[in-house]
Amino acid sequence: MADLIATYYYRPRADTTPEYAAQALAEEETTGTWTDISTTTEYVRRLDGVVESVEPHGNGFLTRIRYPAEIFEPGNIPQYLSVFAGNLFGLGRLDSVRLLDIELPDSLVAPFPGPRLGMEGVRRLVGTTDRPHVGTIIKPKVGLTPKDTAAVAYQAAVGGVDLIKDDETLTDQAFCPLADRVTEVMGMLDKARSETGRRVLYAVNISTRPDRILERAQVALDNGANMLMIDVLTTGFDAIRALAEDPSVQVPLHIHRTMHAAMTRNPEHGIAMRPFARLVRMVGGDQLHTGTASGKMGHVPVEEIVGDNESLTCKCYGLKSVFPVSSGGLHPGKVAAEIAGLGTNIVLQAGGGIHGHPDGTAAGARAMRQAVDAAMEGIAAEEYAKDHPELALAIKKWGSSAART
Numbered sequence: 001m002a003d004l005i006a007t008y009y010y011r012p013r014a015d016t017t018p019e020y021a022a023q024a025l026a027e028e029e030t031t032g033t034w035t036d037i038s039t040t041t042e043y044v045r046r047l048d049g050v051v052e053s054v055e056p057h058g059n060g061f062l063t064r065i066r067y068p069a070e071i072f073e074p075g076n077i078p079q080y081l082s083v084f085a086g087n088l089f090g091l092g093r094l095d096s097v098r099l100l101d102i103e104l105p106d107s108l109v110a111p112f113p114g115p116r117l118g119m120e121g122v123r124r125l126v127g128t129t130d131r132p133h134v135g136t137i138i139k140p141k142v143g144l145t146p147k148d149t150a151a152v153a154y155q156a157a158v159g160g161v162d163l164i165k166d167d168e169t170l171t172d173q174a175f176c177p178l179a180d181r182v183t184e185v186m187g188m189l190d191k192a193r194s195e196t197g198r199r200v201l202y203a204v205n206i207s208t209r210p211d212r213i214l215e216r217a218q219v220a221l222d223n224g225a226n227m228l229m230i231d232v233l234t235t236g237f238d239a240i241r242a243l244a245e246d247p248s249v250q251v252p253l254h255i256h257r258t259m260h261a262a263m264t265r266n267p268e269h270g271i272a273m274r275p276f277a278r279l280v281r282m283v284g285g286d287q288l289h290t291g292t293a294s295g296k297m298g299h300v301p302v303e304e305i306v307g308d309n310e311s312l313t314c315k316c317y318g319l320k321s322v323f324p325v326s327s328g329g330l331h332p333g334k335v336a337a338e339i340a341g342l343g344t345n346i347v348l349q350a351g352g353g354i355h356g357h358p359d360g361t362a363a364g365a366r367a368m369r370q371a372v373d374a375a376m377e378g379i380a381a382e383e384y385a386k387d388h389p390e391l392a393l394a395i396k397k398w399g400s401s402a403a404r405t
């Protein structure tokens, strides 16, 4: 397949047939416009978008549009997005339209680096083979000093997390300068490692203007960072690419997707997570948030998240896998539901679900690890909690159910 196929769900305007609407979409994104024009010379026709199919689906229709590969500038993601995720969302002929997925030809993926470490590389760094990783987010989201941030990180590390991350709104504010934060946190993680023997990754949020992302990454790395975090939708796909392609950046990249729900949440209109997941894998993210089976932002069906995660881990384009991250409203009582829904190749992250534990952060981390151990051994959490007090206290506070938060 040499061309790019995009799949859309859509509802045509009342006065428009589904076929006409699909054709209007294909023309708008390739060689046409709202009316016929006299300037389209015959040789341009090779770039026409083609409606491959239209079929009823739910309240509307599905269409697959073939975009000739030649219309794309290889390696230029802003231009790719302008084609398959551009003007079409505003077309009046469609009452609603949602980009569901993109199938790219090898020629349009080849220019991209893909993940440097990938899921397998992150597992090797931490020393795991098949269990889910447990992560936490420093909470409160913003406000702590570097030293207090490090103190929270230390408690999470000795409690057993594999990963600690900044929250999506913490970057390099005056109340917690990035360089100081990295120095303090890494110092405390070294202390934890001397006591536990375990390496814990700390994803420092370096999100900033793309032309300064490498400079900020260097500041983090110079202060000992062993992982970098980028908010992909607010920072840009090519900021990740710049890091993945730079030989001085040899640490894994944790990709947060804040702002995604403005596009992914509405099942009738917007952009599903899957196209974003495919682009993040291409530009080199090693881990990516894709949602929870049972958490607080549960607006996407679990089977859709499973498919999104498969787009991160499938053997395709010769790219390494990306570690899917399940995060948002999770706590130890939800671990079994997450694993049942999303499997074990997952990073289970809990912020409030660790720092809100009645006995504090370290106990919250222990409770998460105990919940993972229970699920991996096929033992119900309530049963396992009978001789694991930290898990018992978490279940007493938050319960243990698959019901979304």
Ligand code: CAP
Pocket: 137, 167, 168, 256, 257, 258, 289, 290, 291, 292, 296, 297, 325, 326, 327, 328, 329, 330, 349, 350, 351, 352, 353
């Ligand atoms: C979770 C979180 C994450 C969201 C991201 C938050 O904290 O730190 O950013 O989960 O959502 O700020 O809400 P809690 P997604 O564990 O305390 O909920 O992964 O869907 O992008």
Ligand code: MG
Pocket: 137, 167, 168
């Ligand atoms: Mg957050």
